[in-house]
Amino acid sequence: MTNNRFDAERITRITITPVAFHDPPLLNAVGVHERWALRSIVQLTTESGITGLGESYGDEAHLRRLRHGADALIGADVFAVNSFRPLIRQALAADSGVGGHGMSGMVTGSSTEDRVLSPFDVAALDVQGKILRRPVTDLLGGAVRAAVPFSGYLFYKWAAHPGADGDIWGEALTTAGIVEQAKTMVADYGFDALKLKGGVRPPDEECAAIEALRAEFPDMPLRLDPNAAWTVQTSIEIGERLNGVLEYLEDPTPGLTGMAEVRRKAPMPLATNMCVVSFDDIAPAVDAGSVDIILSDHHFWGGLRRSQSLAAITETFDLGLSMHSNSHLGISLAAMVHLAAATPRLDYACDTHWPWKDPAEDVVVPGTLEFSDGAVPVPTGAGLGVELDEDALGRLHEQYVRCGQRDRDDTGYMQSIEPDFRPVTPRW
Numbered sequence: 001m002t003n004n005r006f007d008a009e010r011i012t013r014i015t016i017t018p019v020a021f022h023d024p025p026l027l028n029a030v031g032v033h034e035r036w037a038l039r040s041i042v043q044l045t046t047e048s049g050i051t052g053l054g055e056s057y058g059d060e061a062h063l064r065r066l067r068h069g070a071d072a073l074i075g076a077d078v079f080a081v082n083s084f085r086p087l088i089r090q091a092l093a094a095d096s097g098v099g100g101h102g103m104s105g106m107v108t109g110s111s112t113e114d115r116v117l118s119p120f121d122v123a124a125l126d127v128q129g130k131i132l133r134r135p136v137t138d139l140l141g142g143a144v145r146a147a148v149p150f151s152g153y154l155f156y157k158w159a160a161h162p163g164a165d166g167d168i169w170g171e172a173l174t175t176a177g178i179v180e181q182a183k184t185m186v187a188d189y190g191f192d193a194l195k196l197k198g199g200v201r202p203p204d205e206e207c208a209a210i211e212a213l214r215a216e217f218p219d220m221p222l223r224l225d226p227n228a229a230w231t232v233q234t235s236i237e238i239g240e241r242l243n244g245v246l247e248y249l250e251d252p253t254p255g256l257t258g259m260a261e262v263r264r265k266a267p268m269p270l271a272t273n274m275c276v277v278s279f280d281d282i283a284p285a286v287d288a289g290s291v292d293i294i295l296s297d298h299h300f301w302g303g304l305r306r307s308q309s310l311a312a313i314t315e316t317f318d319l320g321l322s323m324h325s326n327s328h329l330g331i332s333l334a335a336m337v338h339l340a341a342a343t344p345r346l347d348y349a350c351d352t353h354w355p356w357k358d359p360a361e362d363v364v365v366p367g368t369l370e371f372s373d374g375a376v377p378v379p380t381g382a383g384l385g386v387e388l389d390e391d392a393l394g395r396l397h398e399q400y401v402r403c404g405q406r407d408r409d410d411t412g413y414m415q416s417i418e419p420d421f422r423p424v425t426p427r428w
Ligand SMILES: O=C([O-])C(=O)C[C@H](O)[C@@H](O)C(=O)[O-]
Pocket: 026, 027, 028, 106, 197, 225, 227, 273, 324, 325, 326, 327, 351
């Protein structure tokens, strides 16, 4: 008889380092990106001295919860990731604090447990891959694509934050500015799809920008995302106007009921990263007929393996699947690429904020994550295949310390003064 007992590889230390990197003044329905994007870097070390990496939001409330979660995982077997969630749940039950989570105004209702679990799940998979000498994609069932296609993410934008220097992108407050931005994105990264962040200018103007992009790039799939800033009526009118132009319309209006009303009339598919943000949202969304496409995000769906469960559910209900993003560093990009490469039915090019980050500011050693023809080849090293640059981590942590209490008390990357989530309400 085979002896199926294996020695555990126990977690002995978890370090969480808050970091800050420059974020340009990108506009969206709830305001302007702050000067600093805040993230947290998780280093999870096991008894054999192997360290895995994870990345998450960096606002103070989330950092506190991550610390509770980390303390609860000390002593757990790094291969027993199924034990992490109950341990985290128990640890969070003792935390009475409210507020924060790095997605102010955009994602209201994703699971706190899943947001805390996510970076530990990623770091544990990184360790497992290093022990087994296999990339994370292999632990997720194997790569079904060698490179993951991303879309060029366009924003209305100020030239600079007040009192700060500008950046290479300059200002984009008009249709001409958006088209110029798109040309640079396509020339520099080779993107094959474009998404415009809307909800900023009046809907007519945003439609005109999409029409100008269509004229400039006749074959390019285009998306528009006003982050629920429109009424049902406006969403239907814009949907009709952009019939045949958009590959999908993302979160035109708030809530499952409003989205379902729009979906009954709009000619194109509707996507969301706002009204279906946790497993509890899926059944009501399917019942109401609210969406066609779920934009997953491992940071709030509980890590890579729970995102794979989401992928299986979308297949069951014949929903489309792609990936959402907000400001992030290289550890998250690597995790997104491994997950997307191991997801058989990924229907659209994924989102990433990557081009908006100063390439000189990252915590991973450069060279493993490069865009080629709008896609990122899957890193081939063991685990996530990226290496932590300790000096850079120190520098970005210094920036976090210096960037000021006001920014740290904020939600981490967007202008918002309220301690808890500020839902987007339709303006047009
Ligand atoms: O669709 C998206 O990418 C988002 O809603 C995520 C972010 O909030 C994005 O809009 C942003 O950073 O302004």
